[in-house]
Amino acid sequence: xxxxxxxxxxxxxxxxxxxxxxxxxxxxxxxxxxxxxxxxxxxxxxxxxxxxxxxxxxxxxxxxxxxxxxxxxxxxxxxxxxxxxxxxxxxxxxxxxxxxxxxxxxxxxxxxxxxxxxxxxxxxxxxxxxxxxxxxxxxxxxxxxxxxxxxxxxxxxxxxxxxxxxxxxxxxxxxxxxxxxxxxxxxxxxxxxxxxxxxxxxxxxxxxxxxxxxxxxxxxxxxxxxxxxxxxxxxxxxxxxxxxxxxxxxxxx
Amino acid sequence: xxxxxxxxxxxxxxxxxxxxxxxxxxxxxxxxxxxxxxxxxxxxxxxxxxxxxxxxxxxxxxxxxxxxxxxxxxxxxxxxxxxxxxxxxxxxxxxxxxxxxxxxxxxxxxxxxxxxxxxxxxxxxxxxxxxxxxxxxxxxxxxxxxxxxxxxxxxxxxxxxxxxxxxxxxxxxxxxxxxxxxxxxxxxxxxxxxxxxxxxxxxxxxxxxxxxxxxxxxxxxxxxxxxxxxxxxxxxxxxxxxxxxxxxxxxxx
DNA sequence: CGGTACCTTGAGGTTACTCAAATCCAGTGG
DNA sequence: CCACTGGATTTGAGTAACCTCAAGGTACCG
Numbered sequence: 208x209x210x211x212x213x214x215x216x217x218x219x220x221x222x223x224x225x226x227x228x229x230x231x232x233x234x235x236x237x238x239x240x241x242x243x244x245x246x247x248x249x250x251x252x253x254x255x256x257x258x259x260x261x262x263x264x265x266x267x268x269x270x271x272x273x274x275x276x277x278x279x280x281x282x283x284x285x286x287x288x289x290x291x292x293x294x295x296x297x298x299x300x301x302x303x304x305x306x307x308x309x310x311x312x313x314x315x316x317x318x319x320x321x322x323x324x325x326x327x328x329x330x331x332x333x334x335x336x337x338x339x340x341x342x343x344x345x346x347x348x349x350x351x352x353x354x355x356x357x358x359x360x361x362x363x364x365x366x367x368x369x370x371x372x373x374x375x376x377x378x379x380x381x382x383x384x385x386x387x388x389x390x391x392x393x394x395x396x397x398x399x400x401x402x403x404x405x406x407x408x409x410x411x412x413x414x415x416x417x418x419x420x421x422x423x424x425x426x427x428x429x430x431x432x433x434x435x436x437x438x439x440x441x442x443x444x445x446x447x448x449x450x451x452x453x454x455x456x457x458x459x460x
Numbered sequence: 461x462x463x464x465x466x467x468x469x470x471x472x473x474x475x476x477x478x479x480x481x482x483x484x485x486x487x488x489x490x491x492x493x494x495x496x497x498x499x500x501x502x503x504x505x506x507x508x509x510x511x512x513x514x515x516x517x518x519x520x521x522x523x524x525x526x527x528x529x530x531x532x533x534x535x536x537x538x539x540x541x542x543x544x545x546x547x548x549x550x551x552x553x554x555x556x557x558x559x560x561x562x563x564x565x566x567x568x569x570x571x572x573x574x575x576x577x578x579x580x581x582x583x584x585x586x587x588x589x590x591x592x593x594x595x596x597x598x599x600x601x602x603x604x605x606x607x608x609x610x611x612x613x614x615x616x617x618x619x620x621x622x623x624x625x626x627x628x629x630x631x632x633x634x635x636x637x638x639x640x641x642x643x644x645x646x647x648x649x650x651x652x653x654x655x656x657x658x659x660x661x662x663x664x665x666x667x668x669x670x671x672x673x674x675x676x677x678x679x680x681x682x683x684x685x686x687x688x689x690x691x692x693x694x695x696x697x698x699x700x701x702x703x704x705x706x707x708x709x710x711x712x713x
Numbered sequence: 714c715g716g717t718a719c720c721t722t723g724a725g726g727t728t729a730c731t732c733a734a735a736t737c738c739a740g741t742g743g
Numbered sequence: 744c745c746a747c748t749g750g751a752t753t754t755g756a757g758t759a760a761c762c763t764c765a766a767g768g769t770a771c772c773g
Contacts, residue, residue: 284612287701292620294612309605314612351604352562358611359537359547359567366619366662367545370761401720409619411762416721432720432770448540623729654752667729669753685738685752714773721768730759737752743745 246343249332252276255324262303262317262325269307271327275299278323279398283406284315293407295357296320296381296399300388305350320398366409373408374418375447378428382437393437400433422446499596502585505529508577515556515570515578522560524580528552531576532651536659537568546660548610549573549634549652553641558603573651619662626661627671628700631681635690646690653686675699 253273256262262273265284280297294315297303307313336343368376386392397404405415422428427443429436437443506526509515515526518537533550547568550556560566589596621629639645650657658668675681680696682689690696 294615306605306608309608314609351608352559355559355562355604355608355611356567358608358615362547362611362615362619366615400718412720413722413763414761417761420721664730665752666731666754670729673753716773717771719768719770721766723764723766725763725765727762728760731757733755733757735752735754738750740749741747743747 245336246328249328249336251327251329253325253327255322256319258319258321260319262319263313265313265316268312269304269330271329272305272308272333273303273328274326275301275303276324276326279320280317280323281320281399281403282315282317291406293403295361296403296407298381298384298388301384302350305347306354308347308351320403370408370410370414370418371421371446373410374415374422375443377404377408378435378437379443379447381435393440395435397433397435498589499581502581502589504580504582506578506580508575509572511572511574513572515572516566518566518569521565522557522583524582525558525561525586526556526581527579528554528556529577529579532573533570533576534573534652534656535568535570544659546656548614549656549660551634551637551641554637555603558600559607561600561604573656623661623663623667623671624674624699626663627668627675628696630657630661631688631690632696632700634688646693648688650686650688 251271256278262280263270275297277299279299280303281293282295282297282303283291283293286292297317303317304313337347381395381397382392385395399407401412401415405412408415410418419428419430422443423430425442427437427439427446429438504524509531515533516523528550530552532552533556534546535548535550535556536544536546539545550570556570557566590600634648634650635645638648652660654665654668658665661668663671672681672683675696676683678695680690680692680699682691
């Protein structure tokens with residue numbers, strides 16, 4: 208299908224400063240001119256990391272708070288049994304490492320899915336700013352609670368939804384987050400492989416693959432390897448919406 | 461089995477102040493004498509809540525931070541589809557409402573599973589204390605991150621483990637938390653019904669029931685309705701430990 | 714051009730779900 | 744104290760969804 212208009216390669220993502228979470232947050236949440244200036248001063252562009260290189264390992268102490276500038280990153284933990292558990296993906300403009308703020312150590316590891324660049328604020332500076340600025344404090348609390356909410360949502364997804372729904376939600380999430388950073392929301396490249404997707408969604412590779420194929424047969428999406436084209440967002444939304452196994456025992460509420 | 465020593469009813473749980481999270485935290489985390497005194501002053505014992513009564517509803521603004529003094533509470537959210545999603549249980553001495561600190565509104569609802577009593581600190585006072593005391597601040601951040609960690613763990617449980625393992629983990633968690641509050645860790649009463657357990661674990665009532673029955677047949681536990689007796693903690697631990705579906709596709713790490 | 718890793722597809726098995734019925738239990742009223 | 748009743752729990756039989764194992768295809772890289 209659509210051989211006249213095949214999926215075209217989408218370039219490596221690079222976030223403009225205006226699209227970065229630091230930027231957006233700080234300017235949206237009415238920090239003072241002074242606070243902004245300082246934040247910008249502290250921001251360091253770090254050496255690019257290569258594909259499969261780690262940004263940090265689980266258990267390491269938190270050295271800096273990081274924004275993905277380009278590329279993408281997966282966060283994962285290793286269970287007692289030694290299994291890798293993918294807990295999330297970070298796209299350009301998103302902040303990584305906040306969940307370590309409280310304890311001071313990273314609960315999990317982060318690995319680049321492709322060659323990536325980041326901006327960082329050394330932890331010391333960041334903490335100092337936190338102490339000086341109640342505003343920034345509340346900004347961070349908010350970010351944390353947002354991440355908490357996302358984890359909660361994932362909880363809902365992973366445990367209770369059928370494969371079709373999980374995959375639909377995943378695609379929509381990616382689409383939404385890419386759109387936020389000035390990307391085409393209907394055509395994008397998944398930077399993670401099927402294994403990571405499967406792991407993240409609590410499915411097997413085969414099930415993810417079959418589900419994507421099925422969606423393609425039904426003309427909801429077009430898939431070619433990592434390239435995804437959303438053809439019928441309407442139906443994708445439907446499939447994402449209704450997945451809860453048709454009424455588990457719901458209580459009175 | 462064990463008809464000579466049947467499960468005996470366990471009395472209504474009441475936490476001594478020494479077992480309460482507020483108490484423990486504040487005194488463990490070296491707050492100043494002054495700070496402690498103030499915290500105690502602010503603590504209010506609230507009117508008891510009856511079984512099935514709500515402590516608060518989702519979306520309501522956070523009015524106070526609450527410790528369960530006696531009884532137990534379930535936290536749940538309502539999904540878009542109108543299904544109830546049980547996100548956790550709170551036992552005597554545990555703090556409820558922290559996850560609303562950031563946004564100021566409760567993300568979900570809380571309902572008493574039995575007649576219960578609570579202690580509360582009005583939000584205003586609590587926030588004032590937070591501003592005055594960097595120590596308390598970090599204590600709270602820690603609690604939050606702890607809750608985050610718990611949610612993450614639940615994430616792991618709910619999506620990826622088989623029924624047997626989920627139930628085993630649930631029983632052990634209950635046991636551990638009860639033991640912390642001076643209860644017999646091997647003999648206790650579940651205050652929630654099978655539906656809540658099933659919902660919490662992402663299973664159906666029938667599966668929970670069957671699993672408990674199977675564990676009983678194998679002499680790992682003894683169950684009679686809500687009463688649980690752990691007979692073989694060793695094996696229960698084993699069953700909790702190995703559940704991950706025997707090696708999902710693990711990546712290189 | 715061959716090799717390797719990734720992805721897709723197929724066949725069969727297992728787990729947990731669904732539907733249905735029996736049993737247990739707590740609370741109520743006689 | 745006991746029968747009654749409605750809800751909770753257990754148990755059983757059949758089914759659907761997803762996993763496992765296995766083979767074949769595809770793309771990328773040297």
